[in-house]
Amino acid sequence: VIISIRTRLIAAFLGVSLLVGCLSLVAGVQLIYRAVLNEAQTRITQDLNAAREIYEERTRSTLLGLTIAGEEASLRAAIQRGDASLVSARVSEVAAATGLDFAGVLKADGSVLYRTGSADRATVNPAAAFALQAREPVEGTVVLDRQTLAAEGPGLAERARIPLLPTPRAAPRNGTEEDAGMALAAAVPLALGDTTVGVLYGGILLNRNQDIVDRIRDTVFRHETWGGQLVGSATIFLGDLRIATNVPSGSGERAIGTRVSAEVKGRVLDTGGVWTDRAFVVNTWYVTAYEPITDISGNRVGILYVGVLDAKYADIRARTVPVFVLITLAGIAAAIALGGLVSWRILAPVQRLVAASRRVSSGDLDPPIGPASRGEIGLLQRTFQEMLGSLRERARLHEQEKESEREKSERQASVGRLAAGIAHEINNPLTGVLTFTHMLLKRPDLDADARSDLQTIARSTERVRSIVKGLLDFARQTRLEPEPTDMNDLIRDTLALAQNPAGVKGILFCFDPAEGLPVRRMDRSQMQSVILNVLINAIDATPPGGHIDVSTTVGTMTTAAGSRRGIEAHVADTGCGIAPENLERIFDPFFTTKEPGEGTGLGLSVSLGIVERHGGTIRVHSRPGHGSHFVIWLPLDDGGGAA
Amino acid sequence: VRILVVDDDPVVRSSCRRVLEAEGFAVMCAASAADAVDATLDQGFGLAIVDIKMPEVDGLALMRMLKAGRRPVPVIAMSGYPTAETRASSLRGGASFFLPKPFTPEELVSALRAVVPAETDGVREE
Numbered sequence: 167v168i169i170s171i172r173t174r175l176i177a178a179f180l181g182v183s184l185l186v187g188c189l190s191l192v193a194g195v196q197l198i199y200r201a202v203l204n205e206a207q208t209r210i211t212q213d214l215n216a217a218r219e220i221y222e223e224r225t226r227s228t229l230l231g232l233t234i235a236g237e238e239a240s241l242r243a244a245i246q247r248g249d250a251s252l253v254s255a256r257v258s259e260v261a262a263a264t265g266l267d268f269a270g271v272l273k274a275d276g277s278v279l280y281r282t283g284s285a286d287r288a289t290v291n292p293a294a295a296f297a298l299q300a301r302e303p304v305e306g307t308v309v310l311d312r313q314t315l316a317a318e319g320p321g322l323a324e325r326a327r328i329p330l331l332p333t334p335r336a337a338p339r340n341g342t343e344e345d346a347g348m349a350l351a352a353a354v355p356l357a358l359g360d361t362t363v364g365v366l367y368g369g370i371l372l373n374r375n376q377d378i379v380d381r382i383r384d385t386v387f388r389h390e391t392w393g394g395q396l397v398g399s400a401t402i403f404l405g406d407l408r409i410a411t412n413v414p415s416g417s418g419e420r421a422i423g424t425r426v427s428a429e430v431k432g433r434v435l436d437t438g439g440v441w442t443d444r445a446f447v448v449n450t451w452y453v454t455a456y457e458p459i460t461d462i463s464g465n466r467v468g469i470l471y472v473g474v475l476d477a478k479y480a481d482i483r484a485r486t487v488p489v490f491v492l493i494t495l496a497g498i499a500a501a502i503a504l505g506g507l508v509s510w511r512i513l514a515p516v517q518r519l520v521a522a523s524r525r526v527s528s529g530d531l532d533p534p535i536g537p538a539s540r541g542e543i544g545l546l547q548r549t550f551q552e553m554l555g556s557l558r559e560r561a562r563l564h565e566q567e568k569e570s571e572r573e574k575s576e577r578q579a580s581v582g583r584l585a586a587g588i589a590h591e592i593n594n595p596l597t598g599v600l601t602f603t604h605m606l607l608k609r610p611d612l613d614a615d616a617r618s619d620l621q622t623i624a625r626s627t628e629r630v631r632s633i634v635k636g637l638l639d640f641a642r643q644t645r646l647e648p649e650p651t652d653m654n655d656l657i658r659d660t661l662a663l664a665q666n667p668a669g670v671k672g673i674l675f676c677f678d679p680a681e682g683l684p685v686r687r688m689d690r691s692q693m694q695s696v697i698l699n700v701l702i703n704a705i706d707a708t709p710p711g712g713h714i715d716v717s718t719t720v721g722t723m724t725t726a727a728g729s730r731r732g733i734e735a736h737v738a739d740t741g742c743g744i745a746p747e748n749l750e751r752i753f754d755p756f757f758t759t760k761e762p763g764e765g766t767g768l769g770l771s772v773s774l775g776i777v778e779r780h781g782g783t784i785r786v787h788s789r790p791g792h793g794s795h796f797v798i799w800l801p802l803d804d805g806g807g808a809a
Numbered sequence: 810v811r812i813l814v815v816d817d818d819p820v821v822r823s824s825c826r827r828v829l830e831a832e833g834f835a836v837m838c839a840a841s842a843a844d845a846v847d848a849t850l851d852q853g854f855g856l857a858i859v860d861i862k863m864p865e866v867d868g869l870a871l872m873r874m875l876k877a878g879r880r881p882v883p884v885i886a887m888s889g890y891p892t893a894e895t896r897a898s899s900l901r902g903g904a905s906f907f908l909p910k911p912f913t914p915e916e917l918v919s920a921l922r923a924v925v926p927a928e929t930d931g932v933r934e935e
Contacts, residue, residue: 586890590862593889594818596911601824604914605831624913631911638892663900670905670923695893702896772893 172513176505183501187494194490199483206453206479207442213472214442214455217382217400221350221459221470224378228368229305229352231264236354236366245271245279245356246363253280261368267349267375268318269368272298279364283319291318294367296462297353301362305352306462308369309404312345315371322347326373328409328423335446337406337428348372348404348459348468372402373409374422382472383412392478399452402459403469406431413448413473421448426456426469434458434469444476451476515539519550531558589638592630599627639772646779648687653718653733653800654679660694661716664701671710678717684802686733688780696773700737700796703770707741707794714739723783723799732782735798743790752786810855810925811835813882815845815871817863821887821910825858828914829921842866846874854882856925858908861888861895869902876903883924887912 235241235256244252253271261269261282270281272294278287291314297304316323326347330339351369355362372378379400387398401411406426415421426435427446433439434456441456452473459468518536525533531554535547603624607617661675668675704714714737721734744752753774774784782800812834814825822838829836837852839845842863848854857875861868868886875882886899891909899907905924908917 589891590889593891593910594816594821597889598820598824600911600913601828601917605827608831627911635891635909638890663897666900666903666905667907667923691894695897698897698900699893 172506172509175509175512176502179501179505179508180498183497184494187490187497191487191490191494195483195486198486199479202479202482203444203453206474207455210453210455210472210474211440211442213386213398213474214440214457214470216386217470217472218457220382220385221378221402224370225305225307225350225352228264228266228350228370229303229354231260231266232269232352232354232366232368233303235260236356239358241366242356242358242363245273245366246358246361248273248279250280257366257368258282264368265370266368267322267371269366270294270318272353272365272367274298274362274364281318283317283322289314289317291351291353291367291369293351293353293369293462294365297355297367298362298365301355303352303354304462306350307459307467308349308351308461309467310347310349310371315347319371322371326371326409328373328407330407330425331415331421331423333424333448335427335429336425337431339406339425344404344407344409346404348402348409351462373404375410376412376420378402379410379412386472387474392475392481395475397475397478399447399471399473401469401471401473403471405468406435409468411471416449424448426471430454430456430469435466438466445473447471447473451480453479512543515543515547519546522550526554526557531561585637589634592634596627596631596634600624600631603627636771646689646692646776648689648780650685651688651690651693652683652685653735654683656690656694657697657716657718657735660697660701663694663698664705667702668705668714671705671708673705673708673710674713676713676715678715680718680720683718683720683733686800686802688800689776692776693780696776696798697735697737699770699773700798704737704739704741704794704796707743708739709741712740720802721797721799723801730801730803732799732801734800736795737798738793738795740793743792744786744788744794745790749786749788753784811837811852812921813837813839813845813848813854813857815839815842815857815863815868816860816887817841818860821860825917828917831914832918832921834921842868842871842874845871849875849878849882853880856885856921857882858885858887859904861886861899862890869898872899872902872904885920885924 238256241253241256244256257269257271257280260266266282268282268291270283270291271279272290273279276290276295276298278290281291289311291308291310293304293306293308310318310326312323312326315326323345327343327345329343330341349369349371351367353365353367355365357363379402382400383396383398386400387396390397395414396412399411399413401408401413403409403426408422408424408426411420411422413421415424425431430441430445433441435458438458441454443454444451445454445456446452447454453476454471454473456469456471458466459470461467515536518534522533522535533554535550538544538547603620606612607620607624612620657677657679661677664675701714701716708714716738717736719734719736720731722729722731753770770784777784777798777800780800782798785797785799786794787797788794812829814822814829814836815838816822816825817840819840822840826836826838837848837854839848843866845857845859849857859868859871859875863871868888872884872886875884884904885906885908886902886904887908887910888895888899889910891907896907896909906920908920912920
């Protein structure tokens with residue numbers, strides 16, 4: 167029981183600590199990951215702004231170069247004149263100096279004066295057309311179709327052509343390649359006086375141009391690596407297609423030709439929103455930011471992307487888990503230790519009480535119960551002590567009682583031995599006195615005085631006889647030794663004993679035993695003496711040839727205390743009966759009605775004493791001349807009880 | 810009828826002899842169980858009156874011996890220690906009657922008459 171309480175206590179502590187530990191593990195890891203992710207998203211948003219700045223800076227620098235070149239009056243004049251050779255020399259120079267992929271001049275009427283590519287006049291660069299129409303400088307993103315690209319520069323169309331690669335999670339798309347190009351372009355209208363003479367324009371093709379994305383990566387993420395891989399990455403999309411990127415594909419090359427996931431495309435390209443979240447990029451997870459790129463006319467034509475490997479943050483989570491597991495384990499260890507300690511603190515006094523109880527039950531009524539505790543245990547200890555106190559008191563009283571009982575029975579035994587000795591010694595000479603007094607009284611020659619004296623001697627001797635007998639009866643009270651006894655069997659045995667004295671008087675016993683008489687504990691030998699006494703008295707009282715009825719019943723006796731069930735033994739004789747004035751005295755120790763020659767029964771007082779010590783009683787009904795009826799009644803619900 | 814009285818106390822022996830002889834019985838006395846056994850070997854007795862408490866061999870043992878003989882002798886047991894136990898053990902031992910001491914001549918005679926019916930003694934004087 168004790169071990170189970172300790173185990174249960176520890177188990178309860180363990181359960182709580184496990185629950186709390188697991189909850190904090192899940193919640194803590196999740197919270198920390200969220201916080202880190204939020205931080206990463208905040209950072210990636212800033213990174214996106216920086217990338218946007220780098221992207222736009224490139225168009226501004228293009229515009230600046232063109233503006234400076236357009237300030238030359240000679241160039242303007244040459245344009246006005248339509249001097250293609252001078253313009254071509256100067257524009258080629260400018261294009262080479264500012265690193266442009268293409269450049270050209272549009273005349274005021276919108277026709278191409280010169281372009282760095284072919285001399286094709288059929289297509290017009292949209293940036294230049296926009297600037298001519300607006301009569302102000304233009305810078306920004308433009309999408310150039312295949313013909314325009316081919317016209318703008320040698321090899322540009324070929325550079326722009328990108329085959330589509332199959333990409334998981336991308337939106338479905340028709341065709342096998344992209345042949346349009348996205349470019350950063352600027353255009354400056356040139357005027358002489360109030361007259362617009364033309365537009366100087368130029369730009370760089372973004373397709374397969376890694377310059378900007380690598381600058382973004384190197385500027386913003388500063389070569390930070392994770393697991394041998396650069397953490398940061400940037401991409402420029404044309405539509406949903408990667409045209410310039412440093413996100414590696416599965417084979418380690420730049421993932422040009424792969425496409426953005428359908429989710430991001432829907433959010434950024436279709437609705438113009440900004441995406442900052444985890445996203446599946448090419449083939450792994452990144453914390454990403456995407457925003458749309460709009461061309462100079464305000465159409466969404468592409469996406470600018472920056473991202474950081476999600477593995478870096480996932481690793482933070484992975485590193486957090488063991489910490490929380492460790493904390494949980496520590497909590498479990500603490501729970502076991504605490505449970506053990508608490509249960510020890512609680513149970514140690516209880517165990518001492520248990521040990522004390524064992525000692526009490528083995529007889530030690532003053533066992534040590536350990537130092538006093540507080541609270542309920544203390545109360546238990548005090549109650550236990552009080553209980554021990556009353557047990558000790560009871561034991562002391564019991565001991566006293568036993569002692570006095572022992573003294574009493576010793577005294578009784580010695581009185582009994584003395585009385586027996588006296589009786590035996592006195593009874594023999596008394597026989598002589600009685601015999602010879604009576605023999606003398608039979609002599610016919612006695613004078614009246616002598617006869618009277620002898621009669622006095624005879625009566626006095628009878629008195630001595632009854633006194634000795636009473637003394638002997640009184641001394642014979644001994645301790646009961648009860649055992650389960652069937653009253654019917656006991657009576658049968660006793661009738662057999664009385665058969666001789668009854669037989670010589672020709673008296674018959676009629677025994678009517680009750681069926682199913684309960685067995686009851688009683689002192690067999692003493693109870694047999696009682697029955698034998700009553701039987702002998704009945705034999706003495708019954709004239710020769712008479713009969714004695716003996717029976718048993720289960721009878722109820724009603725007293726002031728209520729009704730009680732009991733065993734009854736009835737002995738009814740057909741003798742002389744008892745005079746009413748003697749009925750109350752027959753149980754006196756020194757009373758006898760026996761006249762000489764009338765019988766030799768022993769004292770009823772002893773019989774009554776034995777029956778009363780069994781919790782029972784003896785009743786007698788008698789009418790002179792009609793016999794006597796003795797009833798020995800023993801209760802069934804007595805302490806001795808049925809066995 | 811010849812009657813054997815066995816008691817270690819001479820007063821009791823003489824009392825019994827006095828009463829029984831006055832009643833017309835032939836009486837033989839023995840002071841111990843051993844004497845009593847010797848006596849029964851020689852002569853046949855119609856009745857024995859035996860004291861229960863005697864030194865050496867007691868009355869109960871003597872009763873068993875008398876009962877074991879070829880002609881079992883009826884016995885009246887007497888005792889100066891007349892308790893229920895003594896009476897029960899006497900009756901259990903085969904006594905036909907238990908006579909507590911002290912007794913009057915009338916009690917002795919009525920005990921005798923109870924055991925030996927008057928018609929059979931033939932020598933009773935009235």
